[in-house]
Amino acid sequence: MKKVLGLIFVTIMYIGFLSGCGNSSAETEPTASETDTQSTGVSASKEKVTDFKEYEIAGVSFEVPEIWETQNSSDDTMYFYQDTYNFMTVAVDDSSGESVTGEYRDLFIDEFMNNLKNAKLLSNDEISVDNKPALKFNISSLIDGDIYNSSVVAFDVENQIVYFMNASMKSVSVDYNEEFESILNSISTPKEVVPSE
Numbered sequence: 001m002k003k004v005l006g007l008i009f010v011t012i013m014y015i016g017f018l019s020g021c022g023n024s025s026a027e028t029e030p031t032a033s034e035t036d037t038q039s040t041g042v043s044a045s046k047e048k049v050t051d052f053k054e055y056e057i058a059g060v061s062f063e064v065p066e067i068w069e070t071q072n073s074s075d076d077t078m079y080f081y082q083d084t085y086n087f088m089t090v091a092v093d094d095s096s097g098e099s100v101t102g103e104y105r106d107l108f109i110d111e112f113m114n115n116l117k118n119a120k121l122l123s124n125d126e127i128s129v130d131n132k133p134a135l136k137f138n139i140s141s142l143i144d145g146d147i148y149n150s151s152v153v154a155f156d157v158e159n160q161i162v163y164f165m166n167a168s169m170k171s172v173s174v175d176y177n178e179e180f181e182s183i184l185n186s187i188s189t190p191k192e193v194v195p196s197e
Contacts, residue, residue, distance in 0.1 A: 052186070058092040060162050063186035065179060085169040086176045088183070095161045100135045100154040101126055108154065109137055116141035122149070129155050130189045146171065151180060157189050 052063035055070075057078055064070075068080045068088075077091040098104045105126075113119040116139070124137035134155035141148055147170040154163035164187075166180040 057090055058160050058162055059190040060157055061188045062183055064183055085172045088166045090164050092160050092162045095159055099156050100161055101133045105135055118142040130187050132189055
């Protein structure tokens with residue numbers, strides 16, 4: 001569990017780094033319905049997602065919009081970003097026999113939030129990912145001077161914890177939940193092999 005929390009902390013720091021550096025990807029001309037500006041003056045746009053690329057980590061496959069960029073990924077952590085205002089991290093670590101559902105649920109959430117500045121738990125629930133129990137919680141926290149709303153989905157796979165975290169800058173009112181839900185719905189976990197008698 002401590003290694004998982006270390007990965008979570010590194011992930012949060014990386015997101016802060018990316019948000020400070022911005023995104024150098026080419027921009028497209030948004031339509032009026034795709035652009036949203038709040039009183040803060042922050043503007044963002046989303047392209048319509050039509051193509052997806054498949055990725056795999058710890059035997060868990062999932063699809064991410066092809067237009068999302070990935071950088072600095074490793075065997076146990078993958079970083080994706082749609083634009084300067086939205087980031088997703090997928091990571092895996094040894095569970096040490098602990099599960100993110102059940103008795104370790106509150107501990108996982110508490111320790112996750114302890115690695116963030118001004119973290120507030122907005123909601124949490126047990127859900128299903130590829131017909132397996134999973135934990136989903138939403139938090140608000142301060143990252144690199146900006147408030148981010150994040151959704152975290154974590155589940156157990158073969159003595160490992162896999163988590164997907166999607167963080168969006170709160171001052172941008174573009175809704176990134178549709179893409180994140182699409183990614184979650186694409187998840188395929190390794191099927192357990194039942195020995196024949």
